Amino acid sequence: MTSTVQVSDVTKEYGRVSAVRGASFALHEGELIALIGHNGAGKTTLMKLMLGLIRPTSGSVEVLGDNPAAGEFAGRRQLGYLPENVSFDPALTARETQAFYARLKREPVPKALELLDAVGLGAASRRRVSTYSKGMRQRLGLAQALIGHPRVLLLDEPTTGLDPELRQTFYEIIEKLARRGATVLLSSHALTELEERAGRVIIMNRGIKVADGSIEELRRLARLPTRIRLKVKGLAANEMPAWAPPDADCRRINGHVVEIDAAPDRKIELLHRATAAGNSVEDVDVIPPTLDELYAHFLRQSEQAP
Structure with missing residues (x-):
């Protein structure tokens, strides 16, 4: 992959x-990367370094x-940026604002104005x-950031x-850009909506990168347990099924569900045990560690490091 x-x-x-x-x-062409961390973890600072708004004390950014x-940063016109707190001249209309930024980036104004429809602002x-x-x-702000592809x-x-509807539209837009080869770096606290969309996650804690990889790679590194939920018929209120291993962490929830x-x-072994012929399992859900759980794990791990 080509590095950007x-x-x-x-x-x-x-x-x-x-x-x-x-x-x-x-970061590479065609990647959609989630940059996550608590407030003060260094996320916005990293973006400002990439934009050239600040200089590193040491090291380098390309x-x-x-x-x-x-x-004379030649690539500035090929960058799009949406800050956390957007601010525009309140006296201008959206069309005037968008036209202003299009001229700054030397991009066609009509094309920039079309983006207002894409983000749901056409009527306003x-x-x-x-x-x-x-x-x-x-x-x-998103329409401004998208000027010039x-x-x-x-x-x-x-x-x-x-x-929720505009969030869905937003992700459709940026996923389309990534498929066309753009690098999209997205900082957010909304981890649930990032989990199925980000191809890669970078976790920051107190200014230090503590994890970097795809969700599956982070799951392999963390080795957190997977929750297996089985709907089992014929059990008494607190009874555990006979096939449940005595050394496994099992519990009853919602009456007929064994978790x-x-x-x-051990995932495959436990699934084989539960679904073997003769067992009264009616339904199965397999729930891998979520991004929230992975995030908490790597933060705890970094805090415990010497």
């Missing part, structure tokens, strides 16, 4: 505070083959921004204030 962003041993300090410490990773902090595009709700301003798209809490925490190397 290269972060190499980067540290950014503000006085005695280290916002980012020794971070290294590469975006589209160039130093983004250089005076002639209204002043001062009349917009937070969610509408967020949509306008950016090769690298940096999105900081982009779905804040969006209703087992299965270690990664």
Whole structure:
């Protein structure tokens, strides 16, 4: 894969505070990456470094083959950015705002205006921004970030204030961009909606990268148990089925449901036991560790490290 962003041993300090410490990773064409961490973990600082808004204290950042902090950063027009808190001139309409940013990026204004329809602002595009709700301003920010089909798209809490339908539309737009080869880096606390969409997850804690990989790779590394839920008929209120291994972590929930925490190397064995001929299992759900659980695991692990 072709690399579009290269972060190499980067540290950014503000006085005695280290916002980012020794971070290294590469982002590639066609990737949709979730950058997650608590407030103050270094996510926004990393985006500002990639944009060239700040310079690293040490280490280097390369975006589209160039130093983004250089005076003449040639790739700036190929970047899209949506900050967490968007702010536009309240006296302008959405159309005027979008046209302004299109001219700044030297992109065709008509094409930029079409993006207002894509984010659901077509009917309100002639209204002043001062009349917009937070969610509408967020949509306008997304339309601005998408001008010119950016090769690298940096999105900081982009779905804040969006209703469920617009969230779905938003993800459809950025997934389409990624399929066309764009690099999409998305920072969000909404881990549930990222779980099935991000091809890769980077976890930050106190400015340090503590995990980096696909959801499946992180599950293999974490080795957290998988929950197996089985609907079993014919059991008394607190009775466990005869096939349940005595050394397994089993419990009863909701009356007829047996839940087992299965270690990664015992999932298949436990499923075979439960579904063997003669057992009264009516239904099975297999629930792997969620992104929320993986996030909590790697944060705990990093806090315990010497």
